[in-house]
Amino acid sequence: MSEEEKLDQRLAVRVTKTEKDIFEAKAKQEGKTASQALLLLVRQYISKGDVGDERLRKVEEELAAIKKHLGELQASGMKIAS
CATH class of the missing domain: 1.20.5 (Single alpha-helices involved in coiled-coils or other helix-helix interfaces)
Incomplete structure (x- = not known):
């Protein structure tokens, strides 16, 4: 992603309540929001895999x-x- 690109697109994913709660708790534990953690995962998936x-x-x-x-x-x- 170039620095001039805006983060103006959205992805939607359905998960269970348990998955959501655990994911948000883990992100918070790492000092991240759920959005930041998801963005990190997306970028890692794209770049490394x-x-x-x-x-x-x-x-x-x-x-x-x-x-x-x-x-x-x-x-x-x-x-x-x-």
């Missing part, structure tokens, strides 16, 4: 968060074993 790529991306994000946290702990004076 490979579940392995998504798993790798998540692992890389988690590793970066761990490294950041370790850096913060070290900066606070805590010694970290190597």
Whole structure:
């Protein structure tokens, strides 16, 4: 999608109430709205389509968060074993 394209189109999908509730709760847990989570899924589906790529991306994000946290702990004076 180019930066000049507007998000002016809609997709509709029917799900069960349970699916909807769980999806919205998970999105909220990740700090996203349901719309943001769906848009992310659509863009991933279009660009990758490979579940392995998504798993790798998540692992890389988690590793970066761990490294950041370790850096913060070290900066606070805590010694970290190597």
